[in-house]
Amino acid sequence: MKVKTVIIGAAVVIIALIVSFVFILRRERATFAEQTEIMAQESKDRMQEELTKLAAEYDIQYQKLSSGQSGEQRFSLATDSLISQILAERAKVEQLQKELKSNKATSAKRISQLEGEVSTLRNVLRSYVVQIDSLQATNARLRAENSEVKANYERATSHAQQLAGEKEELTSRVKLAAKLDATAISVTPLDKRNKRTKHIGKITTLSIQFTIAKNVTAAVGNKTIYCRIMQPNDELLVKPGAGTFAFEGKQIPYSIRRExxxxxxxxxxxxxxxxxxSLQSGTYQIRFFADGNLIGHSAFVL
Structure with a gap:
């Protein structure tokens, strides 16, 4: 009986120990599962926060490329490829955010994979930042060079215009200085005896005297002097078949010509x-022309 009692007591103790062990094991498993779930949720929250930051930073880089700073034009057509890559990576960030929110990522293995993908996205973003900063620096340098070239061109153009204006003014002065000058103009009415007369009905000839002033600037050689005599009624005294001469872009008739x-x-x-x-009574206007210029004028009364 003693042996049987000892065996039964030992069995009870063993059973009690087994029950206790199972209970403790289950509790530890539950605790471990709970801790694992908490850790997984913390990892997911941390990744979600990281993804939110990544999304914002990708958006910033996209804005830099798509619209530039201060409303400037996009840098170049070469940036289109980089913009497409950024948008593709931005879409990956959004896809991971959706997966985390939907609680599809539950296993430690998947969470570890997601952490690797987030790290990759971060590294890719860094490479884009370097490229975009380089593009901006290059663009800023090109804008500065372009502004300098434009400023130099404007200065050169302004200087050329100034020189052209000075040249034109100098040319005008030279032409003005070279123009002949008819002075001391006088008109004497003569009768048929070549005597001066005051009777308009007896005038047979109008004798016109004038002086071409000294001018060392004017070109020497053959000159044609044209004279126009305007009557009081503003009609020109002109012989039938008389020719014309050029003045201010037009061909105008003359009264008398002399070489x-x-x-x-x-x-x-x-x-x-x-x-x-038949001559009219009144004031006559007389003008002289040479080399396409008006060189002198006067008036006389009959």
């Missing part, structure tokens, strides 16, 4: 108008 040899010295000349029409 001279001009040597730059003061030259006194005479011209004569033979009266074949």
């Amino acid at each position: 001279i040899e001009y040597n730059g010295e003061e030259t006194t000349l005479s011209m004569y108008w033979t009266v074949e029409e």
Whole structure:
């Protein structure tokens, strides 16, 4: 009986120990599972926060490329490829965010994989930041160079325009200085005896005297002097078949023409108008032209 009692007691103790061990094992398993779940959730929360930051940083880099800073134009067509890559990586970030929110990632293995993918996305982002910063620096340098070239061009253009204006002004001055000058103009009405007369009905000739002033700047050689005599009614005294000469882009008729040899010295000349029409009483205007310029004018009264 004693032996049997000892055996039964030992069995009870063993059973009690087994039950206790099972209970403790289950509790430890539950605790471990709970801790594992907590750790997994913390990892997921940490990754979600990291993904949110990544998404924001990818958006920043995209904005840099797509619109530039201060409303500037996009850098170049070469950035289109980089923009596509950034958008693709941004989509991966969004996909991981969705997976974490949907609680599909539960195993330690998957969480470890996700951590690796997040790390990869971070490294890729760093490479994009380097490329974009390089693009911005290059673009800033090119803009500065372009601004400098533009400023130099504008300065050169302004200087060229100034020189052209000065040249034009100098040319005008030279032309003005070279223009002949008819002075001391006088008109003497003559009768048929070549005597001065005051009777308009007896005038047969208008004797016109003038002087071409000395001008060492004017070109020497053959010169044609044209004279226009305007009557009081503003009609030109002109002979039938008379020619024209160029003045201010037009061909205009003349009353008298004379060829001279001009040597730059003061030259006194005479011209004569033979009266074949009825002269009007009043003030006559007389003008002289040479080399396409008006060189002198005066008036006389009959």
